[in-house]
Amino acid sequence: xxxxxxxxxxxxxxxxxxxxxxxxxxxxxxxxxxxxxxxxxxxxxxxxxxxxxxxxxxxxxxxxxxxxxxxxxxxxxxxxxxxxxxxxxxxxxxxxxxxxxxxxxxxxxxxxxxxxxxxxxxxxxxxxxxxxxxxxxxxxxxxxxxxxxxxxxxxxxxxxxxxxxxxxxxxxxxxxxxxxxxxxxxxxxxxxxxxxxxxxxxxxxxxxxxxxxxxxxxxxxxxxxxxxxxxxxxxxxxxxxxxxxxxxxxxxxxxxxxxxxxxxxxxxxxxxxxxxxxxxxxxxxxxxxxxxxxxxxxxxxxxxxxxxxxxxxxxxxxxxxxxxxxxxxxxxxxxxxxxxxxxxxxxxxxxxxxxxxxxxxxxxxxxxxxxxxxxxxxxxxxxxxxxxxxxxxxxxxxxxxxxxxxxxxxxxxxxxxxxxxxxxxxxxxxxxxxxxxxxxxxxxxxxxxxxxxxxxxxxxxxxxxxxxxxxxxxxxxxxxxxxxxxxxxxxxxxxxxxxxx
Ligand code: KIV
Ligand code: ZN
Numbered sequence: 001x002x003x004x005x006x007x008x009x010x011x012x013x014x015x016x017x018x019x020x021x022x023x024x025x026x027x028x029x030x031x032x033x034x035x036x037x038x039x040x041x042x043x044x045x046x047x048x049x050x051x052x053x054x055x056x057x058x059x060x061x062x063x064x065x066x067x068x069x070x071x072x073x074x075x076x077x078x079x080x081x082x083x084x085x086x087x088x089x090x091x092x093x094x095x096x097x098x099x100x101x102x103x104x105x106x107x108x109x110x111x112x113x114x115x116x117x118x119x120x121x122x123x124x125x126x127x128x129x130x131x132x133x134x135x136x137x138x139x140x141x142x143x144x145x146x147x148x149x150x151x152x153x154x155x156x157x158x159x160x161x162x163x164x165x166x167x168x169x170x171x172x173x174x175x176x177x178x179x180x181x182x183x184x185x186x187x188x189x190x191x192x193x194x195x196x197x198x199x200x201x202x203x204x205x206x207x208x209x210x211x212x213x214x215x216x217x218x219x220x221x222x223x224x225x226x227x228x229x230x231x232x233x234x235x236x237x238x239x240x241x242x243x244x245x246x247x248x249x250x251x252x253x254x255x256x257x258x259x260x261x262x263x264x265x266x267x268x269x270x271x272x273x274x275x276x277x278x279x280x281x282x283x284x285x286x287x288x289x290x291x292x293x294x295x296x297x298x299x300x301x302x303x304x305x306x307x308x309x310x311x312x313x314x315x316x317x318x319x320x321x322x323x324x325x326x327x328x329x330x331x332x333x334x335x336x337x338x339x340x341x342x343x344x345x346x347x348x349x350x351x352x353x354x355x356x357x358x359x360x361x362x363x364x365x366x367x368x369x370x371x372x373x374x375x376x377x378x379x380x381x382x383x384x385x386x387x388x389x390x391x392x393x394x395x396x397x398x399x400x401x402x403x404x405x406x407x408x409x410x411x412x413x414x415x416x417x418x419x420x421x422x423x424x425x426x427x428x429x430x431x432x433x434x435x436x437x438x439x440x441x442x443x444x445x446x447x448x449x450x451x452x453x454x455x456x457x458x459x460x461x462x463x464x465x466x467x468x469x470x471x472x473x474x475x476x477x478x479x480x481x482x483x484x485x486x487x488x489x490x491x492x493x494x495x496x497x498x499x500x501x
Contacts, residue, residue, distance in 0.1 A: 002256055002257060002258050003223065003256065003257045003258070004223075004257070004258055004259070004260070005218055005222075005223060005224065005225060005248065005257045005258070005259050006041040006042065006198060006200075006223060006224040006225070006259075006260075007040045007041050007042075007224075007225060007227065007241065007244075007245065007259050007260070007261055008040070008041060008042040008044065008071075008167075008200060008224050008225065008226040008227070009035050009038075009040040009042065009043055009044065009068075009226075009227065009228065009229070009241060010044040010202075010226050010227070010228055010233070010238065011031060011035070011228040011229045011232065011241075011273060012028050012031060012032065012035075012043065012044065012045050012046055012057075012061075013044040013045065013046050013047055013073055014044070014202075014226075014228060014233045014234060014238050015228035015229065015232040015233050015237075015238065015273075015277075016028075016046070016277075017233065017234050018232050018233050018234055018235075018237065018279070021232055021277040021278070021279055021473075022472060022473050023276055023277060024053075024497065024500075024501065025053065025056060025057045025060060027276045028045070028046070028057045028060075028061065029057070029060060029061060029064060029065075030272065030276065031229075031269075031272060031273060031276060032045060032061045032064075032065045033064075033065065034265070034268065034269050034272050035065075035068065035229075035269065036065050036066065036067045036068055037262065037265050037269075037345075038261060038262055038265040038266070038269050039067070039068075039260050039261055039262045039265075040068050040241075040260075040261065041068060041069065041224075041260060042068055042069040042070075042071055042095065042224075043061065043065065043068045043069070043070055043071065044071045044072070044073060044097060044226075045057065045058040045061040045062065045070050045071065045072060045087075045088075046058040046061075046072060046073070046087075047072065047073040047074075048072040048073075048074065048080075048083040048084045048086070048087035048088075049074065049075075049079060049080045049083040049084070055083060055086075055087050058070070058072045058084075058087035058088060059086075059087045059088075059090065061091075062087060062088045062089065062090040062091035062094060063090040063091075065091075066092055067092075068093075069091070069093040069094065069095050069135065070088050070091035070092075070093065070094055070095070071088065071094070071095035071096070071097050071137070072084035072087050072088050072095075072096060072097065073097050073098075073099070074096055074097065074098045074099075074129070075098065075099065075100070076098050076099065076100040076121050076122055076125035077125070078125070078128060080098070081096060081098060081125060081128055081129045081132070082132075084096045084097075084098075084129075085129070085132035085133055088133065089132075093135070094133050094135065095133065095135040095136070095137055095165075096129045096132065096133050096135070096136055096137070097136075097137040097138075097139065097167070098125050098126065098129055098136065098137070098138055098139070099138065099139035099140070099141045099167075099169075100118055100121060100122050100125070100139075100140070100141060101118070101140075101141040101142055102115075102118060102140035102141065102142060102143060102146040102150060102151060102154055103141075103142035103143075103144075103145040103146040103147075104145075104146075104147065105142070105145065106141060106142045115150055118154070119153065119154050119157060122138065122140075122154055122157065122158050122161075123157050123158060123160075123161045124161075126138055126158045126161040126162055126163050127161045127162060130161070130162040134164070135164050135165075136162060136163050136164055136165075137163065137164065137165035137166075137167055137200070138155075138158040138163040138165070138166055138167070139166075139167040139168075139169050139202065140154055140155065140166075140168070140169075141169055141171050142169065142171040142172065143168045143169050143170065143171070143183070144168075144169070144170035144171065144172065144174050144175040144179075144180065144183070145171075145172065145174055148183070148186060148190075151168075151187065152186075152187065152190045152191050155187065155191050155194065156191050156193060159191070159193045159194065159197060160193075163197070164197050164198065165197060165198040165199075165200050165224060166187075166194060166197065166198070166199055166200065167200035167201070167202050167224070167226060168183065168184065168187065168199070168200065168201050168202070168217070168222075169201075169202040169203070169204075169226075170201075170202070170203045170204060170210075170213055171202075171204060172204060172206055173203065173204035173205050173206030173207050173209065173210060173235075173236060174206065174207070175203075175209070175213055176207075176209060176213070177209060177212045177213050177215070177216035178216070180201070180203070180213040180216050180217055181213075181216035181217060181219060181220040182220070184199065184201065184216075184217045184220035184221055184222050185220045185221065187199065188220070188221045198223045198224045199221065199222050199223050199224070200222065200223070200224035200225065200226060201213070201214055201217040201218075201222045201224070201225055201226065202226035202238070202239075203217075203226075203238070203239045204233065204234065204235065204236065204237070204238060204239075205231060205233070205235075205236040205237045205238065205239065206235060206236045208236070210231070210236075210237070210238060210239035210240070211231075211239050211240060211243045211244055211247065213239070214227065214239040214244055215244065215247055215248070215255070218248065218255060218257060219255065225239065225244055226238070226239070227239040227240060227241040227244050228240065228241060229241050229242070229269050229270055229273040230242070230270055230273055230274060230279065230281055230285070230288065231243070232273070232277065232279055240286075240287075241261075241266075242266045242269075242270060242286075242287040242288050242319070243286050243287055245259055245261045245263060245266070246263065246266070246286075246287050246314055246318075246319065249263060249314070249318075250313055250314045263318050263319055263320070264317070264318065264319065264320040265320055265345070266287065266288065266319040266320055267288060267319045267320040267321045268320055268344075268345050270287075270288035271376055271380075275380040275464075275477060276475065277475065278447065278464050278465075278466045278473075278475030280449060280451075280464065287314075287319060288319070293312065293316040293321060320345075322372075327369045327370070327371060328340060328360070328364065328369070328370045328375070329364055329368065329369055329370065330361070330364035330365055332360075332364070332370075334357055337356075337357050337360055338353060338357075340375065341353075341356070341375065341379065344372060344375065344376075346379055348379070348382070352382045355382045356378050356379055356381075356382040359378045359381065359382065359479075360375070360378055363378065363460060363479075363480070363481065366458065366481040367458045367459075367460065367481055368458070371453075371454050373453045373454055374453055374454065374460045374479070377453055377460055377462045377477070377479035378479060380462075380477050380479070381477055381478060381479055381489065381493070387496065387500050388496055389413065389414070389495075389496050389499050389500070390411050390412070390413055390435075390438070390439060390492050390495060390496060390499075391411060391412040391492070392409065392410075392411060392412075392485070392488055392489060392492055393409075393410040393411060393412050393417060394409065394410050395407060395408070395409040395410075395431060395484065395485060395488060396408045396409070397427045397430070397431065397484050398427075399426065399427040399430075404423050405423060405424055405425065405426050405427045405429070405430045406421065406422065406423040406424070406430050407421070407422055407423075407424070407427060407430035407431035407433075407434045407484075408420075408421040408434070409421075409431060409434045409435070409438075409488065411435070411438050411492070413438065418438045419438075420434040420435075420437040420438050421434060422434040422437060427484050428448075428484060428487045431484060431487065431488050431491075432445070432487075432488075432491055435488065435491055435492065435495070439495055439499075441469070441495075441498075443467040443468060443469045443474075443494075443495065443498060444467060444468045444469070445465060445466075445467055445491075446466045446467065446468045446473065447464070447465060447466035448463070448464075448465050448487075449463070449464045449465075450462070450463045450464075450483060450486070450487070453479070458481060459481070460479050460480065460481055460486075461479065461480060461481065461482075461483040461486045462477065462478070462479045462486065463477065463478045463479075463483065463486040463487045463489070463490040464476070464477055464490060465487075465490045465491055465494050466494065467491070467494045467495070467498065469498055472498075472501070474494045474495075474497040474498045475493075475494060475497070476489075476490045476491060476492065476493030476494030476495070476496070476497065477489075477490050477493055478490030478491070478492075478493060
């Protein structure tokens with residue numbers, strides 16, 4: 001019989017822990033909504049005790065997102081568990097995920113506790129968590145480097161205390177697929193009680209083995225996999241959801257398992273997470289990279305034209321990457337625009353839809369055909385924005401080989417026009433200095449990336465910037481056929497987010 005593998009998504013917790021990926025509450029909600037559409041089984045919405053903002057976002061996700069189980073992480077400490085319990089309480093289905101280090105190095109150096117103390121704390125805290133919520137998950141942190149006999153002992157004890165899921169993390173991405181698969185087999189053999197509950201795995205990617213280790217664990221009998229969209233997460237990241245799910249689906253005869261994931265939502269989810277976190281997806285990334293379904297070599301193209309399966313082991317359609325039949329242009333009206341967005345899976349509030357339509361019209365004037373990818377960039381600009389404190393009204397740039405680059409720009413600030421003129425080492429530098437003059441702040445630019453969305457010299461340029469203020473990172477996007485305009489729009493989007501917190 002085909003086994004069902006639960007997909008536990010931790011993009012909003014472990015994924016959000018990665019440097020620079022911080023998200024505000026609205027963005028987390030947007031991602032959680034999309035994760036529900038993707039049909040993940042569990043959403044780890046955050047670490048409720050980490051900050052008031054984390055608590056609030058877990059709570060709002062618990063209140064608003066229906067379908068998946070909503071989970072919060074908690075150390076094996078009463079205060080953490082109380083916060084987690086309070087935050088997930090409004091959910092239809094809630095879970096508390098508590099953890100404590102079990103490897104010699106974690107126990108000795110980090111916790112300064114003996115194995116007996118760790119065992120006792122784990123049992124007490126699982127019982128404590130159980131007093132708030134029936135669904136408790138326990139993780140022996142750094143299980144990949146823990147002593148097996150101690151692992152069996154603590155797992156047995158927390159199951160008896162009421163844990164319903166045991167998660168085995170390879171916290172530092174140290175193990176290999178052979179070792180990790182064997183660890184899962186050994187746990188199943190030595191802790192027979194595990195058969196009645198879920199056995200989960202959580203692999204980090206320090207050696208690039210997170211997905212391989214997770215798949216080896218599934219083969220060995222794991223029933224839940226923890227993963228993140230685009231594999232984002234601490235250091236080298238977590239196992240990537242899309243790779244695990246498509247691996248299990250594409251090689252179903254080998255794994256003989258199913259997931260509940262609506263794979264057609266994968267591409268959109270990947271784009272959303274990339275847009276909101278500002279973490280770009282490498283073009284050659286498996287499943288969701290821009291080149292994942294591009295056949296460049298002539299011999300490959302010829303093969304694919306005769307029969308796709310010659311060089312394609314999964315279809316682009318299976319991850320929701322459909323070649324558009326309907327291309328919009330400057331004569332397309334509101335209805336066609338809205339229908340197109342709906343077909344692409346976007347539903348927008350009236351006001352944002354109108355703004356997106358106006359952007360589309362401006363771009364359609366500059367560009368013959370507006371493709372799906374262009375529309376995604378337009379939507380990314382309009383749908384995920386903070387309140388617009390600063391809006392670009394107009395900009396004039398001077399640049400070239402024999403002139404000092406300068407920018408003269410006007411922003412609309414609370415209904416009033418403000419103008420500034422600055423020079424710089426290049427047109428973007430000059431324009432950003434002019435923006436800083438009006439805004440009265442100089443947030444550090446930590447990242448600036450630009451990509452042409454489609455081919456051709458009239459392509460839309462999409463700029464993503466990340467700025468830093470007081471150790472917080474804010475991301476902004478801008479899309480335009482003029483890359484300086486796109487750059488300023490992205491910078492303003494990030495600044496608007498910065499000033500809205
Ligand atoms: O990597 C890890 O060990 C974790 C645990 C909290 C599950 O993220
Ligand atoms: Zn982790």
